[in-house]
Amino acid sequence: MLVDAVAVAALPESGAARYCQALSPRLMAARSLDVLVLDRGGLSDLAAVPAATRIPFPMVQSSWSGPVDSALIQRVCDHYDIDVVLGSLWTTPLKTPLISIVQDMVAQLRDLAPMHPCDVEKDLALTYAARLLCPSEQTRDDVVSFYPERPPETVRVGHAGREEGRFEPVSQNRVEAFRQTQGLGDDYVLCLGAPCVPDPRESLATTLAAIGQIDFGPLDILCIGQVPEALREEAGVRVTFLDPGPGLDLAAAYSGAMALSFPVARAGAGLPVLDAMARGCPVITTTAGASDEIVKEAVEMVPADDPGALTAALSRLASEPCHRKGLIHRGKAWVREQDWHQTVEILIDMIHETATDPHDPEFHDEWTRLRTLQSRFL
Numbered sequence: 192m193l194v195d196a197v198a199v200a201a202l203p204e205s206g207a208a209r210y211c212q213a214l215s216p217r218l219m220a221a222r223s224l225d226v227l228v229l230d231r232g233g234l235s236d237l238a239a240v241p242a243a244t245r246i247p248f249p250m251v252q253s254s255w256s257g258p259v260d261s262a263l264i265q266r267v268c269d270h271y272d273i274d275v276v277l278g279s280l281w282t283t284p285l286k287t288p289l290i291s292i293v294q295d296m297v298a299q300l301r302d303l304a305p306m307h308p309c310d311v312e313k314d315l316a317l318t319y320a321a322r323l324l325c326p327s328e329q330t331r332d333d334v335v336s337f338y339p340e341r342p343p344e345t346v347r348v349g350h351a352g353r354e355e356g357r358f359e360p361v362s363q364n365r366v367e368a369f370r371q372t373q374g375l376g377d378d379y380v381l382c383l384g385a386p387c388v389p390d391p392r393e394s395l396a397t398t399l400a401a402i403g404q405i406d407f408g409p410l411d412i413l414c415i416g417q418v419p420e421a422l423r424e425e426a427g428v429r430v431t432f433l434d435p436g437p438g439l440d441l442a443a444a445y446s447g448a449m450a451l452s453f454p455v456a457r458a459g460a461g462l463p464v465l466d467a468m469a470r471g472c473p474v475i476t477t478t479a480g481a482s483d484e485i486v487k488e489a490v491e492m493v494p495a496d497d498p499g500a501l502t503a504a505l506s507r508l509a510s511e512p513c514h515r516k517g518l519i520h521r522g523k524a525w526v527r528e529q530d531w532h533q534t535v536e537i538l539i540d541m542i543h544e545t546a547t548d549p550h551d552p553e554f555h556d557e558w559t560r561l562r563t564l565q566s567r568f569l
Contacts, residue, residue, distance in 0.1 A: 192224055192225070192274060193228070193267065193271065195276060195277070195279070195282040197229070197251060197282055198210075198211055199211050199212055200251065206326060206462050207280055208279075209462055210279070210292050210326065213354055214277075214531065214538060216240060219241075224542065227245075227271060229245075229248040230246060230248060232248070246267060248263070257312040258562045258566035268287040275289075276290070277292070277542070278316065280294070280313055283319050285555065288321045288545045288548060289320040290321065290324060290538070290542065291317060292324050292326075294326070296337055319558065322541045323341075324347055324348075324534075324537070324541065325348050325349070326348070326349070326350065328348055331347075331348050349534030349537045352529045360471055361442045361446045361470070365440070365442075365446075366443050366447035368443070370447055374431065375411050375413060378411070378509065379448055379449060380398065380411070380412050380450055381412075381467070381472065382413075383463055385416050395418060396422070397501060398452040401454075401499075403498075404498065410449070411431065413430075413444060414431070415433045417434065418432060441466075442470055446471055448472045449505075450474065450491075452475055453467075453474055453477075456477060456479040461476075464476060465486070465526055468489060468525060469522070471522070471523065474518070475490070475492075475501060475508075477492065478494055489524075490518070491504045
């Protein structure tokens with residue numbers, strides 16, 4: 192099989208990228224599989240993947256063309272006699288069967304028009320794929336609702352597990368150094384922008400509204416991720432904005448926060464919630480998100496679109512040390528119990544099922560003709 196590491200190279204902090212990073216070495220350990228990896232531009236962070244199994248492949252750039260990418264992927268599949276491709280985001284071969292990792296369905300559910308070219312390619316990938324792996328039942332329900340023609344049994348759920356090395360608490364000295372470097376006080380609330388959350392407006396605006404109602408000392412807000420410029424201007428000096436990158440001490444940011452404010456309705460795998468809990472950061476999230484399905488016993492749940500409820504939850508964390516310690520303890524305990532074993536078993540079953548599906552030459556001939564035409568005009 193062939194793993195396309197496009198998400199790892201293009202959106203390294205996205206849920207799809209982290210699934211690919213976690214699953215690739217575990218699939219290679221399976222005796223029933225022979226796995227190769229498309230290394231996009233040599234930028235894919237795949238330290239756990241042996242160099243001998245990596246195939247150099249062009250990076251997704253501003254001049255990138257989805258149809259041309261499909262043809263190149265198919266050339267690799269033909270050369271190496273690939274039976275199944277595991278991809279995400281925009282991966283679409285021409286003939287080889289595809290299993291696609293779904294990150295979330297936010298763009299499709301908003302029905303934004305005209306769609307960005309990358310959203311169009313994502314829609315094509317979800318349509319072409321023989322099977323889909325979703326990070327939560329919520330995402331699976333969204334997929335089945337949006338693609339009613341797809342047989343529901345071809346859409347499976349595999350929850351995220353613990354990522355060794357990423358889930359590490361840090362020392363108090365390191366936290367203090369981070370606070371001083373960023374000019375943060377002892378109490379700050381962490382919220383996230385893209386790509387960690389599908390809608391940074393939803394996360395930051397709700398957090399700002401909630402903190403504006405707090406009736407005790409000022410709380411700093413640290414927002415990590417990409418946020419629209421208009422929202423940055425609206426937030427003003429109340430928020431410290433940091434872009435995710437190699438130089439950011441993300442572990443210290445989580446470990447030093449009073450809480451992670453995660454008021455999002457749809458967040459795919461909810462991986463930031465796992466990150467926070469592993470580092471001793473209490474989480475406040477909504478009953479409308481996937482966290483309610485995955486980790487509801489270890490987080491503080493509030494109704495969606497209710498800044499007042501978020502205010503009350505933040506106030507309780509600040510004023511009741513025992514409650515905060517209880518959330519920290521339950522969060523760490525929950526993370527320790529999570530692993531990727533069940534998701535890997537589900538994915539291996541999907542791979543073998545896909546490899547033995549009947550071939551439909553008429554469909555693949557038409558699909559190839561479509562992508563060839565698109566490559567000439569797009």
